[in-house]
Amino acid sequence: MSLSHPSPIRKAKNTAAMAAMGLALVVALIPLVSILWTVILKGAKDFNAYFLTHSMRNVAEQQDSGGAYHAILGTLEQVGIAAAITIPLSLLVAIYLVEYGRGRLAQAVTFFVDVMMGLPSIVAGLFILSFWILGLGYQVSGFAASLALLILMMPVAIRSTEEMLRLVSPALREASYALGVPKWRTIVKVVLPTALPGIVTGMMLGIARIMGETAPVLLLVGAANSINGNPFSDPQGSLPLFVFNESQNSLQAAIDRGWAAALTLIIIVMLLNLFARLIAWWKAPAAAR
Amino acid sequence: MAKRIDVSGLSAYYGSVRAIEDISLTVEPRTVTAFIGPSGCGKSTVLRTLNRMHEVIPGTRVEGKVMLDDVDLYGAGIDPVAVRRTIGMVFQRPNPFPTMSIYENVAAGLRLNGVRGKSDTDGIVEQSLRGANLWNEVKDRLNKPGMGLSGGQQQRLCIARAIAVSPDVLLMDEPCSALDPISTLAIEDLIAQLKNEYTIVIVTHNMQQAARVSDRTAFFNIEGTGKPGKLIEIDDTPRIFANPSQRATEDYITGRFG
Ligand SMILES: Nc1ncnc2c1ncn2[C@@H]1O[C@H](COP(=O)(O)OP(=O)(O)O)[C@@H](O)[C@H]1O
Ligand SMILES: [Mg+2]
Numbered sequence: 001m002s003l004s005h006p007s008p009i010r011k012a013k014n015t016a017a018m019a020a021m022g023l024a025l026v027v028a029l030i031p032l033v034s035i036l037w038t039v040i041l042k043g044a045k046d047f048n049a050y051f052l053t054h055s056m057r058n059v060a061e062q063q064d065s066g067g068a069y070h071a072i073l074g075t076l077e078q079v080g081i082a083a084a085i086t087i088p089l090s091l092l093v094a095i096y097l098v099e100y101g102r103g104r105l106a107q108a109v110t111f112f113v114d115v116m117m118g119l120p121s122i123v124a125g126l127f128i129l130s131f132w133i134l135g136l137g138y139q140v141s142g143f144a145a146s147l148a149l150l151i152l153m154m155p156v157a158i159r160s161t162e163e164m165l166r167l168v169s170p171a172l173r174e175a176s177y178a179l180g181v182p183k184w185r186t187i188v189k190v191v192l193p194t195a196l197p198g199i200v201t202g203m204m205l206g207i208a209r210i211m212g213e214t215a216p217v218l219l220l221v222g223a224a225n226s227i228n229g230n231p232f233s234d235p236q237g238s239l240p241l242f243v244f245n246e247s248q249n250s251l252q253a254a255i256d257r258g259w260a261a262a263l264t265l266i267i268i269v270m271l272l273n274l275f276a277r278l279i280a281w282w283k284a285p286a287a288a289r
Numbered sequence: 290m291a292k293r294i295d296v297s298g299l300s301a302y303y304g305s306v307r308a309i310e311d312i313s314l315t316v317e318p319r320t321v322t323a324f325i326g327p328s329g330c331g332k333s334t335v336l337r338t339l340n341r342m343h344e345v346i347p348g349t350r351v352e353g354k355v356m357l358d359d360v361d362l363y364g365a366g367i368d369p370v371a372v373r374r375t376i377g378m379v380f381q382r383p384n385p386f387p388t389m390s391i392y393e394n395v396a397a398g399l400r401l402n403g404v405r406g407k408s409d410t411d412g413i414v415e416q417s418l419r420g421a422n423l424w425n426e427v428k429d430r431l432n433k434p435g436m437g438l439s440g441g442q443q444q445r446l447c448i449a450r451a452i453a454v455s456p457d458v459l460l461m462d463e464p465c466s467a468l469d470p471i472s473t474l475a476i477e478d479l480i481a482q483l484k485n486e487y488t489i490v491i492v493t494h495n496m497q498q499a500a501r502v503s504d505r506t507a508f509f510n511i512e513g514t515g516k517p518g519k520l521i522e523i524d525d526t527p528r529i530f531a532n533p534s535q536r537a538t539e540d541y542i543t544g545r546f547g
Binding site for chain 1: 450451
């Protein structure tokens with residue numbers, strides 16, 4: 001047996017494996033890059049300050065004018081409300097499941113989170129439609145869309161927060177207990193800060209997911225063409241819905257607007273991601289920086 | 290304020306499994322007591338019953354009495370959180386808080402318990418770091434992360450963190466087993482100093498270490514897997530190592546088993 005050189009067979013296997021991995025990487029990147037490329041290429045035409053600051057009020061379909069401001073505002077408000085409710089709620093649920101949950105109740109909650117995880121978005125929309133609008137008699141509004149979106153974000157946020165909390169080493173909790181720190185303070189001051197970067201990332205993934213949801217919004221938001229800053233009454237616009245509607249049109253002016261709106265949506269999601277990374281970096285365990 | 294620990298008829302359970310049975314021993318103030326014995330004989334479990342850390346694990350239970358001077362730690366109306374503030378603990382693996390700086394780690398016990406006042410804290414942090422023989426090594430980088438220190442320094446940081454809340458007793462569970470020989474010596478020197486102010490109980494796998502640092506040594510053993518651990522004997526350290534009264538102790542110390 002020789003200790004000097006790797007055998008030719010092992011070398012060949014290594015080369016083959018490297019080639020296969022490289023190929024897989026390229027194949028996985030093709031759709032991603034081509035989507036980005038197409039959206040940037042086609043969306044750049046209409047994407048400008050005017051587009052970002054004007055609505056579609058009094059703009060005829062064939063006119064090469066108008067913008068997505070009403071839709072951007074609507075989406076930011078709808079997603080903002082959904083996130084503002086979901087983040088604290090899912091944080092509390094995840095803390096309960098990881099730190100306190102034992103027995104039947106915890107099992108039931110875990111089960112429902114799993115079920116909600118697989119809930120099709122159109123079903124969430126239909127549920128709010130039948131419960132909130134047909135049942136309780138409210139009108140379509142941004143808030144109705146928020147309700148459907150928070151149903152979709154909740155399981156993602158709970159599950160990812162749960163995973164992050166479970167990753168915090170029991171040794172840290174014990175270190176804190178051994179200093180005579182009560183359990184709740186240990187959770188707030190030691191466990192949460194340690195898990196924070198991961199939690200923030202998980203929340204952002206949840207937000208990014210609901211930001212592009214079209215189906216529930218389609219049923220609930222009313223698709224206004226003009227600016228409505230009040231999510232609690234009257235129809236609002238929405239970015240994914242705007243993209244959908246414009247792309248259904250056969251007129252080139254409308255299709256261009258659709259691409260520009262799609263580009264806007266991608267940029268907003270990317271900005272949010274960047275923001276999350278900044279927070280994660282800023283709050284990361286100091287040694288990891 | 291060092292205090293005396295008096296354990297009598299102590300048993301501890303994990304679920305329905307009894308890990309230690311009928312332990313009785315006394316630890317005098319301002320002494321170092323070493324717990325030795327083969328793995329799994331319940332040294333850590335006994336140690337963790339002394340500051341009520343045992344019950345942090347779900348499904349655990351303790352029977353018997355642990356007196357700290359004249360207070361029964363398992364008596365009615367005793368707050369386990371307050372007990373842990375009085376009896377500090379250092380663990381096998383150094384476990385500084387990863388989100389905190391060196392300074393914040395030492396101040397953690399005070400801050401997490403809601404004590405405020407900057408100048409006070411500064412003084413306590415310096416005093417604790419000096420007490421842990423770490424001050425000179427870190428005084429210029431108090432705001433750097435605690436995780437950036439070497440393993441031995443991290444362990445001394447954890448000791449500083451433990452003494453910053455001025456406990457009466459310090460429990461150490463194999464504090465050197467993850468450290469190199471130089472860091473181990475540094476910790477042993479430190480233990481010799483801390484003895485002047487604290488009652489110390491240390492679990493160790495290292496016989497020489499027990500002989501070097503402790504005044505009294507307790508030998509624990511188990512009859513077999515699944516059986517509860519028992520205290521075989523406790524005596525002055527020189528006696529335990531020179532002529533123990535039990536055959537099992539002698540066998541263990543001379544390396545005939547374990
Ligand atoms: N968290 C735990 N859950 C269940 N059993 C445990 C746990 N920790 C320790 N034990 C059991 O208790 C016994 C004593 O363990 P331990 O006190 O850690 O021994 P030592 O520190 O002397 O090695 C062992 O049989 C061990 O398996
Ligand atoms: Mg142990």
